[in-house]
Amino acid sequence: MFSLFEHRPDVNEGVKRWQQTPGAVLLDVRTPEEYAQGHIPGGVNLPLDRLEEITLDKQAPLFVYCRSGRRSGEAALWLQSHGYEAVNVGGVLEYQGPLEKGDPSGA
Numbered sequence: 001m002f003s004l005f006e007h008r009p010d011v012n013e014g015v016k017r018w019q020q021t022p023g024a025v026l027l028d029v030r031t032p033e034e035y036a037q038g039h040i041p042g043g044v045n046l047p048l049d050r051l052e053e054i055t056l057d058k059q060a061p062l063f064v065y066c067r068s069g070r071r072s073g074e075a076a077l078w079l080q081s082h083g084y085e086a087v088n089v090g091g092v093l094e095y096q097g098p099l100e101k102g103d104p105s106g107a
Contacts, residue, residue: 011065012096014089015040018063025056027064029075038099045104048075062086068093
């Protein structure tokens with residue numbers, strides 16, 4: 001059963017952890033169009049519906065985000081079930097830093 005007091009990921013804390021983790025990847029699982037409209041600097045775009053195309057090293061810790069945290073939660077679970085060290089860091093809507101605009105670079 002879902003709890004009203006369930007801990008929600010903090011994307012700002014997640015980005016800090018990503019920056020402090022050697023070899024880690026910040027993975028944006030939104031659509032290429034969403035990514036191009038504004039993404040966290042350093043984030044790599046791999047849409048949720050294309051996760052099976054991932055080519056990243058399984059040794060690289062993955063910090064996964066999306067718009068609100070729902071898709072990144074699904075993605076983190078899928079990645080974990082396929083041998084990746086992945087954590088859902090939440091949604092870009094809560095991100096307090098600057099966003100970059102531009103074309104996605106796939107993972």
